[in-house]
Amino acid sequence: MKPAPFKYYAPSTVDEALARLAEHGWDAKVLAGGQSLIPMMNFRLAQPAVMVDLNGVSELFYIRPGRNGGLSIGAMTRQRKVELAPMVAERAPILREALTKVAHPQIRSRGTLGGSIAHADPSAELVALSVALDARLRLRSKQRGERWVDARDFFLGLFTTVLEPDELLTEIVLPPMPSQSGWSFMEVARRHHDFALVGVAATVILEKSRDPAKAKCEQARLVYFSVSDGPVEAFEAAAVLRDQEPTAEAIREAAETAGNKDVEPNSDINASSEYRRHLVKVLGRRALTEAFERARASA
Amino acid sequence: MTELIKITVDVNGTQYERTVEPRLLLSDFLRHELGLTGTHVGCEHGVCGACTVLLDDEPVRSCLLFAVQASNHRVTTVEALGTPDNLHPIQEAFRERHGAQCGYCTPGILMSVVPFLQENPDPTEEEIREAISGNLCRCTGYQHIVDAIKLAAERMRA
Numbered sequence: 001m002k003p004a005p006f007k008y009y010a011p012s013t014v015d016e017a018l019a020r021l022a023e024h025g026w027d028a029k030v031l032a033g034g035q036s037l038i039p040m041m042n043f044r045l046a047q048p049a050v051m052v053d054l055n056g057v058s059e060l061f062y063i064r065p066g067r068n069g070g071l072s073i074g075a076m077t078r079q080r081k082v083e084l085a086p087m088v089a090e091r092a093p094i095l096r097e098a099l100t101k102v103a104h105p106q107i108r109s110r111g112t113l114g115g116s117i118a119h120a121d122p123s124a125e126l127v128a129l130s131v132a133l134d135a136r137l138r139l140r141s142k143q144r145g146e147r148w149v150d151a152r153d154f155f156l157g158l159f160t161t162v163l164e165p166d167e168l169l170t171e172i173v174l175p176p177m178p179s180q181s182g183w184s185f186m187e188v189a190r191r192h193h194d195f196a197l198v199g200v201a202a203t204v205i206l207e208k209s210r211d212p213a214k215a216k217c218e219q220a221r222l223v224y225f226s227v228s229d230g231p232v233e234a235f236e237a238a239a240v241l242r243d244q245e246p247t248a249e250a251i252r253e254a255a256e257t258a259g260n261k262d263v264e265p266n267s268d269i270n271a272s273s274e275y276r277r278h279l280v281k282v283l284g285r286r287a288l289t290e291a292f293e294r295a296r297a298s299a
Numbered sequence: 300m301t302e303l304i305k306i307t308v309d310v311n312g313t314q315y316e317r318t319v320e321p322r323l324l325l326s327d328f329l330r331h332e333l334g335l336t337g338t339h340v341g342c343e344h345g346v347c348g349a350c351t352v353l354l355d356d357e358p359v360r361s362c363l364l365f366a367v368q369a370s371n372h373r374v375t376t377v378e379a380l381g382t383p384d385n386l387h388p389i390q391e392a393f394r395e396r397h398g399a400q401c402g403y404c405t406p407g408i409l410m411s412v413v414p415f416l417q418e419n420p421d422p423t424e425e426e427i428r429e430a431i432s433g434n435l436c437r438c439t440g441y442q443h444i445v446d447a448i449k450l451a452a453e454r455m456r457a
Contacts (some may be wrong), residue, residue: 039343216320
């Protein structure tokens with residue numbers, strides 16, 4: 001239960017960190033909040049030869065207003081800071097809601113937004129949420145400079161992303177929430193704040209209508225986590241609702257479709273595939289119902 | 300032999316200078332290097348909460364932090380709360396309401412409750428349970444702990 005030895009660097013700028021990563025490549029591991037990495041090191045599931053600690057890189061800690069009501073968040077911004085930021089509550093309330101479900105307050109005071117996304121745990125709330133919100137991710141490397149990747153293209157599989165070994169996730173940009181939109185974020189876990197058995201991020205947009213109660217669905221999105229090797233978007237379920245009035249029956253049909261067509265859940269020690277499929281349907285229905293209620297209320 | 304790094308950490312108001320391996324966990328630094336054994340170590344992977352301390356006034360798991368990362372930062376451990384003759388109000392409430400039980404999880408719970416009651420001096424029972432949800436008590440006597448926190452909050456408000 002003690003980490004293996006490693007060489008430790010504590011850069012104070014992004015450029016310095018990138019230089020270290022360029023120098024050490026696959027041998028190096030980036031240390032953000034460390035709330036997933038250090039447990040893995042304590043178990044010796046991870047034994048990086050070199051650690052590049054970003055906790056002293058002050059330029060990566062910020063929450064800024066983005067264009068048209070969006071947000072730009074530095075990759076090292078602590079989860080707890082994001083959770084408590086009034087600007088986040090106002091501009092991306094779903095992010096605040098998701099963060100309250102990430103581990104415990106003591107973990108969130110150290111854990112970072114970028115660290116969770118780059119770690120790409122399939123049960124991570126922030127991974128699914130970044131896809132559901134169409135987050136754009138800024139990646140930097142010493143050799144190739146900067147590139148922007150959409151969250152939906154960022155995750156390749158279990159703990160695997162498009163990040164090259166010399167590359168750093170530096171910023172997360174969230175687009176503004178459209179008008180007449182609603183959201184919901186739900187999960188089922190065996191213990192409060194434990195890893196979710198199944199979770200879902202839902203966002204919906206209603207068409208403009210004189211009577212919001214009768215407005216049709218312009219777009220509905222469900223992104224599930226803890227069901228596969230990465231976040232799973234339920235495209236078939238979304239198609240069921242498009243241009244339809246989101247009645248209780250339509251929502252129920254969409255949620256059934258998510259469980260029957262979009263998601264092929266894993267079985268593991270915590271839950272069987274069948275139970276997860278059941279939760280996919282239940283959470284899909286509840287989350288869509290809540291999201292459409294919020295969208296109507298905002299119309 | 301791995302390289303050693305010189306660090307300066309403020310623990311409970313005292314500056315400690317030590318030379319340590321980068322892989323040394325903050326929890327082991329506190330216990331083994333400084334002899335501050337009030338901080339307990341349970342699971343060493345961030346689940347049980349027994350090792351919770353304050354880093355710059357925020358509650359963190361000391362088993363999920365390297366000692367080198369605490370250099371030039373302030374750490375507060377349970378030793379800073381009170382003495383046997385002069386208990387902190389939270390400690391006094393734990394004594395009165397039997398919140399300590401076997402005592403293993405207690406330091407971590409106390410160090411989680413200190414910042415919680417500063418932020419939220421008049422919490423509901425639900426908020427209290429949420430605040431200590433990251434601290435496992437294997438005596439499973441959460442009721443006494445919740446009662447103690449309620450009493451502490453009441454007295455600290457007065």
